[in-house]
Amino acid sequence: MKVVKSSSPCPAASGKSAKVWRFHLYVSGRTSKSLAAYANLKSICERSMLGGYRITVIDIAERPKVAKADQVCATPMVIRRNPRPIRTVIGTLSDPDLVLVGLDIASAI
Amino acid sequence: MQTITQGCARMKRRVPKRTYSSTRLPRCPTGIQGLDEITGGGLPRGRPTLICGSAGCGKTLMSAEFLVRGATQFGDPGVLMSFEETEGELTANLASLGFDLKRLIREGKIVLDYVHIEPSEIQASGEYDLEGLFVRLGHAIDSIGAKRVVLDTLEALFACLPNEGILRAELRRLFRWLKDKGVTAVITAERGRESLTRHGLEEYVSDCVILLDHRIYDQIATRHLRVVKYRGALHGTNEFPFLIGDDGISVLPITSLGLNHRISSERIGTGIGRLDAMLGGRGFFRGSSILLTGTPGTGKTIVAAKFAHAACLRGERSMFFSFEESPNQIIRNMQSIGMHLEPLVKRHLLRFYSARPSLYGLEMHLATMFREIAAFRPEVVIVDPITSLMDAGTDFESKGMVTRLIDFLKGGQITSLFTSLTQGGHALQQSEMAMSSLMDSWLLLQEIEGNGERNRVLYVLKARGMAHSNQIREFLISNKGIDLVDAYIGPSGVLTGSARMAQAARETAAELARQQEAARRQRELSRKRGALEMQIAGLRSEHEASDIELRQIDRQVGTQTRLLDAERTELGRLRQSDGSLAASRAVRKSLKARAP
Numbered sequence: 001m002k003v004v005k006s007s008s009p010c011p012a013a014s015g016k017s018a019k020v021w022r023f024h025l026y027v028s029g030r031t032s033k034s035l036a037a038y039a040n041l042k043s044i045c046e047r048s049m050l051g052g053y054r055i056t057v058i059d060i061a062e063r064p065k066v067a068k069a070d071q072v073c074a075t076p077m078v079i080r081r082n083p084r085p086i087r088t089v090i091g092t093l094s095d096p097d098l099v100l101v102g103l104d105i106a107s108a109i
Numbered sequence: 110m111q112t113i114t115q116g117c118a119r120m121k122r123r124v125p126k127r128t129y130s131s132t133r134l135p136r137c138p139t140g141i142q143g144l145d146e147i148t149g150g151g152l153p154r155g156r157p158t159l160i161c162g163s164a165g166c167g168k169t170l171m172s173a174e175f176l177v178r179g180a181t182q183f184g185d186p187g188v189l190m191s192f193e194e195t196e197g198e199l200t201a202n203l204a205s206l207g208f209d210l211k212r213l214i215r216e217g218k219i220v221l222d223y224v225h226i227e228p229s230e231i232q233a234s235g236e237y238d239l240e241g242l243f244v245r246l247g248h249a250i251d252s253i254g255a256k257r258v259v260l261d262t263l264e265a266l267f268a269c270l271p272n273e274g275i276l277r278a279e280l281r282r283l284f285r286w287l288k289d290k291g292v293t294a295v296i297t298a299e300r301g302r303e304s305l306t307r308h309g310l311e312e313y314v315s316d317c318v319i320l321l322d323h324r325i326y327d328q329i330a331t332r333h334l335r336v337v338k339y340r341g342a343l344h345g346t347n348e349f350p351f352l353i354g355d356d357g358i359s360v361l362p363i364t365s366l367g368l369n370h371r372i373s374s375e376r377i378g379t380g381i382g383r384l385d386a387m388l389g390g391r392g393f394f395r396g397s398s399i400l401l402t403g404t405p406g407t408g409k410t411i412v413a414a415k416f417a418h419a420a421c422l423r424g425e426r427s428m429f430f431s432f433e434e435s436p437n438q439i440i441r442n443m444q445s446i447g448m449h450l451e452p453l454v455k456r457h458l459l460r461f462y463s464a465r466p467s468l469y470g471l472e473m474h475l476a477t478m479f480r481e482i483a484a485f486r487p488e489v490v491i492v493d494p495i496t497s498l499m500d501a502g503t504d505f506e507s508k509g510m511v512t513r514l515i516d517f518l519k520g521g522q523i524t525s526l527f528t529s530l531t532q533g534g535h536a537l538q539q540s541e542m543a544m545s546s547l548m549d550s551w552l553l554l555q556e557i558e559g560n561g562e563r564n565r566v567l568y569v570l571k572a573r574g575m576a577h578s579n580q581i582r583e584f585l586i587s588n589k590g591i592d593l594v595d596a597y598i599g600p601s602g603v604l605t606g607s608a609r610m611a612q613a614a615r616e617t618a619a620e621l622a623r624q625q626e627a628a629r630r631q632r633e634l635s636r637k638r639g640a641l642e643m644q645i646a647g648l649r650s651e652h653e654a655s656d657i658e659l660r661q662i663d664r665q666v667g668t669q670t671r672l673l674d675a676e677r678t679e680l681g682r683l684r685q686s687d688g689s690l691a692a693s694r695a696v697r698k699s700l701k702a703r704a705p
Binding site: 028077 | 227
């Protein structure tokens with residue numbers, strides 16, 4: 001069951017409409033870590049995105065096959081699916097600077 | 110190696126189920142040849158086992174074999190979670206051992222999960238857990254009802270994931286979780302510098318730890334296995350050599366379980382009549398081990414080939430392991446002494462196996478020989494020479510190898526003949542100390558030098574369980590074959606070859622001279638006797654002549670007396686003698702006087 005929480009504030013007026021940041025957040029159940037990771041990721045996106053972004057939350061406890069297919073090992077884990085290349089950060093994303101570097105968002109700002 | 114043998118014997122005694130009640134830890138058989146014997150039945154069921162070792166010593170293979178054998182032989186489905194090799198790589202690697210991983214996966218007996226983590230792509234921020242791994246593992250286990258789990262080099266996680274503290278806590282939780290799941294897990298780990306594993310995993314996996322090792326000695330590598338720890342059970346503590354063959358791993362000393370071979374009192378000939386005669390007339394015991402030592406060029410291979418040849422002529426199969434000559438060379442050389450081996454090869458009675466000793470290590474040689482013997486099932490096995498094979502390992506190893514080989518052969522009632530090359534000038538007995546005590550019979554071929562030539566001689570140094578000759582025999586090789594002749598033993602020592610011939614000639618001459626002398630004396634005596642007889646004849650005739658004369662004299666004397674009497678009577682009558690009348694008168698007178 002893919003729990004999709006999409007957030008796309010104002011589809012960017014600046015010509016870069018094609019650039020939609022897509023993140024997959026893999027969590028295991030509704031634990032405090034999962035919630036914290038989601039909240040942290042969302043706030044980082046809110047604060048730094050120029051264009052649109054979309055966060056897909058995937059609960060691997062419900063979809064173990066996805067965990068195998070997407071090579072999820074540690075949770076919570078966020079993968080930047082778009083734009084390429086893929087970037088991965090694990091943990092509760094409590095340090096925004098590390099997340100910005102890890103997901104290579106900093107360069108886009 | 111003796112200790113290993115004993116250790117194994119102990120393990121074997123443990124295997125029977127009778128003495129073990131419910132207090133014994135349940136075992137999960139690995140199906141790996143030899144490992145179950147060492148561990149007393151297998152790995153602890155429902156608990157994690159750590160297999161550690163340095164790179165290339167067979168950790169992955171051993172754990173994979175545990176899984177595959179579980180699925181194929183014991184009906185235990187398994188999960189293989191690999192952190193290093195992809196599914197494709199694993200499938201290909203295991204295919205080389207004859208395991209069809211793809212089919213097992215298709216049949217739902219094995220689930221393969223390759224965990225790929227690219228350290229360069231991963232960043233960490235904040236706390237995390239390994240729930241992803243748990244979910245994947247749990248799903249894999251549940252999907253096929255797995256009983257066995259292999260985590261191949263879990264330590265890869267340490268290289269990929271930051272924050273060791275979290276990782277350690279998570280691994281501890283993982284092992285706990287595996288135990289709760291009731292699966293028998295095998296975790297592989299790299300050998301650390303000072304600890305068993307690089308990241309101290311042995312702290313968490315405390316039930317059973319197996320250490321693999323790959324050592325190189327004299328440029329030849331041998332793998333070893335040791336059970337470092339097995340909680341709640343006795344286990345073999347020695348290092349056991351193991352090898353990776355075509356059909357998986359085999360931990361070796363399983364054949365040396367004890368000295369309880371079946372024993373045959375049947376005797377088999379050696380193909381050399383005189384040698385049989387030296388061995389109580391009937392040759393060696395079937396199933397015995399024979400050592401044939403000799404200096405170079407004494408004819409060891411010939412005796413060995415003759416032994417194999419004789420076995421083939423009896424209709425038995427012989428296996429000839431040659432570590433110095435190629436089969437064709439042996440066949441050609443034996444042809445020169447009138448022994449035709451090729452037809453026997455064609456009739457599948459004789460099989461050669463030739464390999465250079467340096468081709469691979471002792472253990473591999475041993476395994477190959479076992480396999481060849483198991484395939485051909487010979488009654489007689491020749492190893493020519495065992496010494497060059499032994500050079501491939503250390504003294505300790507090679508003695509162990511010979512022990513295991515002999516045990517294996519004796520177990521199958523296979524008569525074995527080992528030739529052994531001794532260096533010239535060596536103390537023969539001493540150099541074979543390591544081996545001779547393992548052998549039932551020991552023949553010694555030697556060269557005796559003298560009179561500018563070398564001659565081969567043969568001794569029977571030992572022959573257990575049979576009366577045997579203590580005599581030296583000269584060993585002759587001609588184009589008609591081989592033969593043993595009595596060497597000359599006398600006041601001038603042991604003579605062989607031309608010296609023996611010369612001595613024989615001398616003896617013949619002396620004999621001739623003696624005969625001539627006797628004949629001469631005989632002639633002389635008979636001549637003397639003739640003379641004496643003639644003398645006797647002369648004397649006898651003389652004697653007879655005198656006899657006749659005597660009788661004649663006698664006769665003459667008688668006649669004369671009679672004539673004389675007659676004359677006297679006549680004379681008296683003529684003289685009218687009254688003498689007689691007077692006498693009769695006197696008689697009458699005296700008679701009258703007496704009467705009253």
